[in-house]
Amino acid sequence: MNLQEIRKSVDDVDNEIVRLYKKRMSLCDEIGEYKKKNNMPIYDPVREKEKLKILCSLADDNSDRQEIEELFSHIMLMSRKRQAFIFGED
Ligand SMILES: O=C(O)C(=O)C[C@]1(C(=O)O)C=C[C@@H](O)C=C1
Numbered sequence: 001m002n003l004q005e006i007r008k009s010v011d012d013v014d015n016e017i018v019r020l021y022k023k024r025m026s027l028c029d030e031i032g033e034y035k036k037k038n039n040m041p042i043y044d045p046v047r048e049k050e051k052l053k054i055l056c057s058l059a060d061d062n063s064d065r066q067e068i069e070e071l072f073s074h075i076m077l078m079s080r081k082r083q084a085f086i087f088g089e090d
Pocket residue numbers: 028031032042043044045047048051075076077079080
């Protein structure tokens with residue numbers, strides 16, 4: 001593939017990532033509403049640790065594992081921020 005073709009493929013992947021990010025955040029907003037209604041805390045460290053363990057196990061090597069951990073730690077931070085907004089804590 002030439003540079004233009006590779007970039008087109010990167011663009012397609014990025015569009016898909018944004019679509020899935022929006023879907024994930026919308027589901028986490030729903031969880032936020034549920035937690036608010038049921039007086040549950042936003043932060044669930046056990047769930048987050050379990051998620052990171054499963055996702056990191058999908059990595060091919062150590063550097064992938066670190067990047068996946070960094071990426072998903074940040075994504076979960078984002079969803080906690082949105083849930084805090086739903087709770088009126090922002
Ligand atoms: O599963 C939950 O309870 C969520 O609120 C979702 C989520 C996530 O982004 O995956 C976010 C915050 C919690 O600390 C744990 C996980």
